[in-house]
Amino acid sequence: MPLQKNQVLTLTIERLSNDGSGVAHSPDGEAVFVPGTAPGDEADIRIVKDCGRYAFGILDTLRTPSPDRIPVDCAVAGPCGGCSLRHLDYAAELRAKQESVADAFRRIGGLDVPVLDALPSPEVDRYRNKVQFPVGRDKNGAPCIGFYAGRTHRIVPCPDCKLQPGILNAIGNALCSFSVHTTSSPTMRLPARAWCGTSSCAGVRTAARSWSASSAPAQSSPTAPNSSSS
Secondary structure, rough: OOOOOEEEEEEEEEEEOOOOOOEEEOOOOOOEEEOOOOOOOOOEEEEEHHHEEEEEEEEEEEEEEOEEOEEEEEEOOOOOOOOOOOOOOOHHHHHHHHHHHHHHHHHHHOOOOOOOOOOOOOOOOOOOOOEEEEEOOOOOOOOOEEEOOOOOEEEEEOOOOOOOOOHHHHHHHHHHHHHHHOOOOOOOOOOOOOOEEEEEOOOEEEEOOOOOOOOOOOOOOOOOOOOOOO
């Protein structure tokens, strides 16, 4: 029987999908994808869309939390589309990523091969070396940086993303502060729709790009090897 919109089912989350959503199955075997859940959660899930072979739901009530759950330390982790596993213990996150690779080999490639464990990062927070901030205005009309809410172009203000080094957040906030003091000029106005700025750092060198309104003169520093975002 097809699932109905707003139908509530009590389900157990079995694993994570490759986008970080929890995966459960209805009594009839239909896969249900639920963001913000963890493997082992027992929860009441409200169906928001049924697509025939699979459905999407939202967490209605968490009955029994997974032992892999941890307190969320970011005020915008839910609406923000920047990260989807802030509620999950890091060791569980690594297991989920290893299982995702193994599943791709098995289910998509038809190969039953061993997959090594994911190598942990020495830094759980502030480890990224590149960030792309949408820049726009908040609900009060003030300039803001942040990230797009999932599957939208609505900016969720986030002045201190815990995945980025403090210097990258500072660059974005400096742009907003600069804009506040220049919007009175007819030649310095933020566009009505959001635009993006990118800043990156590698080793001891920090490069700011696309921030021409607020960037300071570059300072010389030792050359560090390039590294990619993670």
